[in-house]
Amino acid sequence: MSAGNGNANGDGGFSFPKGPAMPKITTGAKRGSEICHDDSGPTVKATTIDELHSLQKKRSAPTTPINQSGAAAFAAVSEEERQKIQLQSISASLASLTRESGPKVVRGDPAEKKADGSTTPAYAHGQHHSIFSPDLGAVSDSSLKFTHVLYNLSPAELYEQAIKYEKGSFITSNGALATLSGAKTGRAPRDKRVVRDATTEGELWWGKGSPNIEMDEHTFMVNRERAVDYLNSLEKVFVNDQFLNWDPENRIKVRIVSARAYHSLFMHNMCIRPTPEELESFGTPDFTIYNAGQFPCNRYTHYMTSSTSVDLNLSRREMVILGTQYAGEMKKGLFSVMHYLMPKRRILSLHSGCNMGKEGDVALFFGLSGTGKTTLSTDHNRYLIGDDEHCWTETGVSNIEGGCYAKCVDLSREKEPDIWNAIKFGTVLENVVFDEHTREVDYSDKSVTENTRAAYPIEFIPNAKIPCIGPHPKNVILLACDAFGVLPPVSKLNLAQTMYHFISGYTALVAGTEDGIKEPTATFSACFGAAFIMLHPTKYAAMLAEKMKTQGATGWLVNTGWSGGSYGVGNRIKLAYTRKIIDAIHSGSLLKANYKKTEIFGFEIPTEIEGIPSEILDPINSWSDKKAHKETLLKLGGLFKKNFETFANHKIGVDGKLTEEILAAGPIF
Numbered sequence: 191m192s193a194g195n196g197n198a199n200g201d202g203g204f205s206f207p208k209g210p211a212m213p214k215i216t217t218g219a220k221r222g223s224e225i226c227h228d229d230s231g232p233t234v235k236a237t238t239i240d241e242l243h244s245l246q247k248k249r250s251a252p253t254t255p256i257n258q259s260g261a262a263a264f265a266a267v268s269e270e271e272r273q274k275i276q277l278q279s280i281s282a283s284l285a286s287l288t289r290e291s292g293p294k295v296v297r298g299d300p301a302e303k304k305a306d307g308s309t310t311p312a313y314a315h316g317q318h319h320s321i322f323s324p325d326l327g328a329v330s331d332s333s334l335k336f337t338h339v340l341y342n343l344s345p346a347e348l349y350e351q352a353i354k355y356e357k358g359s360f361i362t363s364n365g366a367l368a369t370l371s372g373a374k375t376g377r378a379p380r381d382k383r384v385v386r387d388a389t390t391e392g393e394l395w396w397g398k399g400s401p402n403i404e405m406d407e408h409t410f411m412v413n414r415e416r417a418v419d420y421l422n423s424l425e426k427v428f429v430n431d432q433f434l435n436w437d438p439e440n441r442i443k444v445r446i447v448s449a450r451a452y453h454s455l456f457m458h459n460m461c462i463r464p465t466p467e468e469l470e471s472f473g474t475p476d477f478t479i480y481n482a483g484q485f486p487c488n489r490y491t492h493y494m495t496s497s498t499s500v501d502l503n504l505s506r507r508e509m510v511i512l513g514t515q516y517a518g519e520m521k522k523g524l525f526s527v528m529h530y531l532m533p534k535r536r537i538l539s540l541h542s543g544c545n546m547g548k549e550g551d552v553a554l555f556f557g558l559s560g561t562g563k564t565t566l567s568t569d570h571n572r573y574l575i576g577d578d579e580h581c582w583t584e585t586g587v588s589n590i591e592g593g594c595y596a597k598c599v600d601l602s603r604e605k606e607p608d609i610w611n612a613i614k615f616g617t618v619l620e621n622v623v624f625d626e627h628t629r630e631v632d633y634s635d636k637s638v639t640e641n642t643r644a645a646y647p648i649e650f651i652p653n654a655k656i657p658c659i660g661p662h663p664k665n666v667i668l669l670a671c672d673a674f675g676v677l678p679p680v681s682k683l684n685l686a687q688t689m690y691h692f693i694s695g696y697t698a699l700v701a702g703t704e705d706g707i708k709e710p711t712a713t714f715s716a717c718f719g720a721a722f723i724m725l726h727p728t729k730y731a732a733m734l735a736e737k738m739k740t741q742g743a744t745g746w747l748v749n750t751g752w753s754g755g756s757y758g759v760g761n762r763i764k765l766a767y768t769r770k771i772i773d774a775i776h777s778g779s780l781l782k783a784n785y786k787k788t789e790i791f792g793f794e795i796p797t798e799i800e801g802i803p804s805e806i807l808d809p810i811n812s813w814s815d816k817k818a819h820k821e822t823l824l825k826l827g828g829l830f831k832k833n834f835e836t837f838a839n840h841k842i843g844v845d846g847k848l849t850e851e852i853l854a855a856g857p858i859f
């Protein structure tokens with residue numbers, strides 16, 4: 191190693207050159223005698239510094255005037271009583287199950303000193319406390335300390351917490367909060383576990399192909415205890431009480447207990463935000479997440495294969511996160527819960543984006559990660575209902591979430607203006623790289639990860655449809671990013687083909703970013719979200735088929751991937767072209783186009799679409815090597831066939847008729 195040009199001392203070290211001395215800065219020592227008399231306005235209405243600071247913050251969160259009809263005014267819960275109930279509920283959430291009761295919880299930042307300098311716990315908003323302290327019967331040293339709870343903080347408060355206490359948190363020039371998620375920059379599906387108990391044993395999909403890797407109840411409790419003890423050992427924890435699902439009849443109350451302001455702000459953005467009134471009557475959550483992501487699981491614990499564990503216990507309505515700070519784990523964990531709860535109510539949960547035209551025409555966008563759900567559902571000419579997770583009921587669709595989670599690798603203002611503009615104050619920017627001085631984000635920089643993300647509240651998109659609900663879908667668009675380059679840019683599907691491709695859940699992405707990797711890797715993920723479904727894929731497929739049939743919805747397969755050859759030879763289809771295709775689907779013009787049938791897959795492909803070079807519509811035309819095209823097509827067809835084998839002996843719907851049709855709707859050669 192070279193010594194560089196450091197100023198190492200000792201023998202042989204450098205000494206600073208003795209150049210001319212720096213000019214002295216004149217400080218204008220005589221200033222004091224030149225006092226300007228014309229700027230003396232009124233002085234502050236405070237006599238001490240503490241008083242001045244106390245003037246700065248006005249109390250927020252108005253409480254609902256309780257309008258009791260008639261008598262029993264005394265029955266109204268006092269503010270103090272309400273706060274106490276809330277703290278009791280949080281204490282219960284944080285309770286260790288091996289000790290008798292929950293920890294002593296108190297609201298507010300432990301660092302927030304009162305005016306007299308004392309650190310007696312106080313509420314976040316500066317006013318004095320109302321401490322809930324459990325019985326001293328709870329015997330453990332941990333019960334001698336307070337767990338400070340930062341409850342449903344605002345984005346501004348969370349920014350301050352993140353910047354003060356979390357390494358890697360910065361404000362970028364667009365106002366967003368840049369954060370680092372740590373060692374994990376994506377989900378860890380192999381570390382996900384689901385408790386197999388008497389109930390879930392028969393209800394869930396287990397075994398080959400299933401994402402549900404079992405764990406027993408006891409092991410779950412071991413991990414839960416680990417997470418709870420970790421959280422209680424901290425100075426403070428963040429608690430979010432929020433909702434899932436814009437359909438009021440099927441709304442779920444969720445509580446997220448986490449150690450990082452980053453996680454709290456992420457969920458603030460991604461879940462539905464309660465009004466102050468809704469928060470007052472929140473009560474007990476339907477589901478709780480314990481996010482102890484900085485703390486690993488113990489690898490000697492049964493069922494653990496790494497130091498990361500994401501554990502779902504449907505009976506206890508709890509999820510525990512250990513050993514990963516990637517925030518997407520929370521949102522997708524809750525999505526799994528919805529994939530269990532909703533079908534029980536005969537509601538179909540969908541891993542799809544959703545938007546609506548001015549005429550009320552709704553489209554769903556299914557697809558695996560990176561295929562374009564967020565990009566294509568965010569459409570300046572349409573209302574955004576949601577970018578990722580929806581429910582389809584007897585009356586229409588509803589978004590599960592209150593925010594969007596966009597990939598921002600190579601994001602450009604020109605191509606995706608609405609997402610670009612949504613990245614502002616309040617948005618969480620994960621793992622992006624920015625200029626150390628100007629704090630301008632470089633979206634093309636993949637130094638931390640390819641999977642850079644922006645999480646923002648849905649209302650940051652100007653034409654968001656609030657409330658995020660809509661009528662029955664008219665078009666069901668299946669997105670595949672085909673890096674083999676053989677799927678047509680758009681195909682019209684009949685119902686059986688839609689089901690075949692929905693169950694297959696295909697995409698092929700390039701294997702990685704390293705040089706030399708030329709071979710695309712095919713991924714098949716049932717229902718375009720095998721990592722999140724809880725029941726057998728055919729259950730969701732049967733519901734989708736039934737709904738599409740009754741509503742007369744049309745299925746489409748759109749390739750947002752390669753054209754003119756596989757990855758390495760061809761190019762990714764231009765986003766502008768894909769948008770034109772999608773526009774033609776929405777407007778109904780594509781339905782009326784002329785079609786021809788492709789070989790092998792039997793797709794109906796349009797012969798022309800306005801604004802798109804016709805030759806790209808049939809992939810064979812854009813491949814210069816026709817032999818390679820045929821071979822690649824057969825190769826992909828073979829992968830589809832092989833993947834579908836596991837579904838061949840499952841019946842869909844009441845009679846097996848649809849099953850036969852679906853099997854026949856795959857590639858034939």
Ligand SMILES: Nc1ncnc2c1ncn2[C@@H]1O[C@H](COP(=O)(O)OP(=O)(O)O)[C@@H](O)[C@H]1O
Pocket residue numbers: 557558559560561562563564565566577595596597598599750751762763764765766768
């Ligand atoms: N033709 C295309 N259609 C859709 N997305 C495209 C296209 N070409 C490039 N992209 C890029 O691919 C990514 C799609 O990601 P995203 O919409 O976040 O997927 P998802 O929401 O399905 O995970 C975006 O970064 C987008 O800019």
Ligand SMILES: C=C(OP(=O)(O)O)C(=O)O
Pocket residue numbers: 376377518522558559560563564578595
């Ligand atoms: C958050 C995710 O969703 P998507 O990539 O589909 O947007 C994910 O899969 O981790």
Ligand SMILES: [Ca+2]
Pocket residue numbers: 541558559578
């Ligand atoms: Ca997704």
Ligand SMILES: [Mn+2]
Pocket residue numbers: 563564577578595596597
């Ligand atoms: Mn997305």
